[in-house]
Amino acid sequence: MAKSVENRALKKGAWSPEEDKKLIAYIKRYGIWNWAEMAKPAGLQRSGKSCRLRWVNYLRPGIKHGNFTKEEEETIIDLHEKLGNRWSVIASKLPGRTDNEIKNHWHAHLSKRLKYDLNSLPEMSDAEIDQYSSFETDPPPTNVPNALISESSTATSTNSLPSSSSNPKP
DNA sequence: AAGTCATACAACCGCCGGAAT
């Protein structure tokens, strides 16, 4: 299959301030019309996906950076309990936060916090745990959160990008 | 002061669904 953008010499890794400026300037001028095709005229040797990710997660106006508030953390925990790893849905409830940021924060902080809460369970010796464990050495079949299974997987993204907006292809 | 380890964050990868043709 012919990819619309060849993989030749595509840059990877951290974005430079220069690249950020190029992407912002291009989007300001022409809008978002096709990530895969935009990179070249924007002067970026990046994949469309990389550009999109950079824009959505860091450059888009209204993105909050920095510490999560107590309220935000509680919301994340609550929604994660209900929805599982549907980060984009959770992100939609937290204006200015991105799914990637929430996901990272969850793995870095919140999941641990919940894990530590397991310590509040009644004490059991290893022998007792073995005795009452019916499971084998394999891990549980999935890590799908309990509350989730029945949910349809069509998460509607709420990243309100000006995507394919009025601006015509240059 | 130097080396090692742990943590947090940024970015990439692969897969899937929907739209367009």
Added chain:
DNA sequence: TATTCCGGCGGTTGTATGACT
């Protein structure tokens, strides 16, 4: 209707930085 392409999502990895020994 079938195929192709693009955007979006979630999982995972790589790297920089700070804490600890």
